[in-house]
Amino acid sequence: xxxxxxxxxxxxxxxxxxxxxxxxxxxxxxxxxxxxxxxxxxxxxxxxxxxxxxxxxxxxxxxxxxxxxxxxxxxxxxxxxxxxxxxxxxxxxxxxxxxxxxxxxxxxxxx
Amino acid sequence: xxxxxxxxxxxxxxxxxxxxxxxxxxxxxxxxxxxxxxxxxxxxxxxxxxxxxxxxxxxxxxxxxxxxxxxxxxxxxxxxxxxxxxxxxxxxxxxxxxxxxxxxxxxxxxxxxxx
Numbered sequence: 001x002x003x004x005x006x007x008x009x010x011x012x013x014x015x016x017x018x019x020x021x022x023x024x025x026x027x028x029x030x031x032x033x034x035x036x037x038x039x040x041x042x043x044x045x046x047x048x049x050x051x052x053x054x055x056x057x058x059x060x061x062x063x064x065x066x067x068x069x070x071x072x073x074x075x076x077x078x079x080x081x082x083x084x085x086x087x088x089x090x091x092x093x094x095x096x097x098x099x100x101x102x103x104x105x106x107x108x109x110x111x
Numbered sequence: 112x113x114x115x116x117x118x119x120x121x122x123x124x125x126x127x128x129x130x131x132x133x134x135x136x137x138x139x140x141x142x143x144x145x146x147x148x149x150x151x152x153x154x155x156x157x158x159x160x161x162x163x164x165x166x167x168x169x170x171x172x173x174x175x176x177x178x179x180x181x182x183x184x185x186x187x188x189x190x191x192x193x194x195x196x197x198x199x200x201x202x203x204x205x206x207x208x209x210x211x212x213x214x215x216x217x218x219x220x221x222x223x224x225x226x
Contacts, residue, residue, distance in 0.1 A: 004153075036217075043115070043202050043217030044154070089153050098167075099215070101153030 002027040004102035006090050012108045017080055021105045023073040023090030031093040035064050035075045038087045038104065047075070047088075080109045113137075115218035117203050123224045124193055131189045132221045136205030143186050144215060145178055146202040147171065154202055160186060193225045 004025045013019050025033070032051045036044035048057045048064040050073075056065045061084075063076045077084055087104040094100070116135045124130050136143050141162050146154035157176070159167040162183040172178075175193075180186040190197055200222050204215040 041200075041220075041222070043204075043219050045217070046214060049214060091153075093213070099156060101155070103151065103153050 002092070002094065002098075002100045004090055004092050004100050006088075006102035006105050008105060009103070010106040010108070012110055013080055015080060015082055015109050015111050018076065018078045019080060019107065021075045021077075021088050021090075021107070023075070023102060025071050025073070025090070025092045025100070025102075027071075027092040027094050027100050029094055030068065030071075033064075033066055033073050034091040034093065034099075035062070035073075036089045036091060038089055040086070044089055077107075080107075082109050082111060085109045115203055115205050115216055117201075117218040117221050119221060120219060121222045121224075123226065126193060126195060126225055128193055129189065129191045130193060130223065131187055132201055132203075132223075133185060133187050134203030134205075134218060135185045136203070137207075137216055139207065140205035140216070141183065141208045142206040142213065142215075143180060144204040144206075145186070145188050146204065148200040148202055148220070149198075157188075190223075193223075195225045198223055198225045 007022045034049045035047040038044040047062050050066045061078045066073045089104040090102040092100050118133045143160045145157040148154040158178045160180040175191045178188045200220045202220045204217045206213045206215045
């Protein structure tokens with residue numbers, strides 16, 4: 001069964017600090033891995049998308065890594081801001097339609 | 112480009128009633144997806160259209176659920192005889208015809224509450 005597991009479930013950090021979110025997956029066949037940011041009550045917004053051959057991808061203060069051998073990914077947020085408070089969802093694609101979503105990590109950035 | 116839009120944003124209905132949601136994808140996006148998301152969970156795939164053809168349906172899509180995309184543009188999701196377990200956020204996403212990564216752009220969702 002295709003699964004995406006994320007940790008931690010929730011996280012509180014002080015504004016300006018860095019943090020790293022983890023994602024482990026068992027999805028086959030693997031096509032690509034995406035990180036989405038979802039504000040409360042809103043639809044997810046794409047942060048990064050990586051294929052099998054990509055090890056890292058950045059989008060501003062967000063940097064995602066991918067280890068396809070161990071089937072692990074991380075999302076690193078540097079110099080956090082209050083607006084980073086959201087749920088961060090790891091999504092693994094097995095093809096053109098099939099996406100397997102993690103449950104997300106709820107991040108709260110505190111002033 | 113105004114992004115994916117969904118209507119209504121919120122819907123409260125009584126158990127047993129029928130509801131219909133609408134999704135307008137980004138123009139010229141030929142792929143359209145419906146997801147359901149309950150509190151504290153990630154979205155779950157419901158169904159997928161390429162143009163007007165419904166190509167894939169999840170087993171989550173019971174016979175009370177039906178989705179259409181009659182002209183390959185907007186789509187509707189209807190739930191008949193709603194149950195309290197149908198309470199969730201219903202998300203729509205679309206993706207363009209080109210590119211192998213099929214990046215999906217999500218709408219703001221329709222929050223359904225069944226009382």
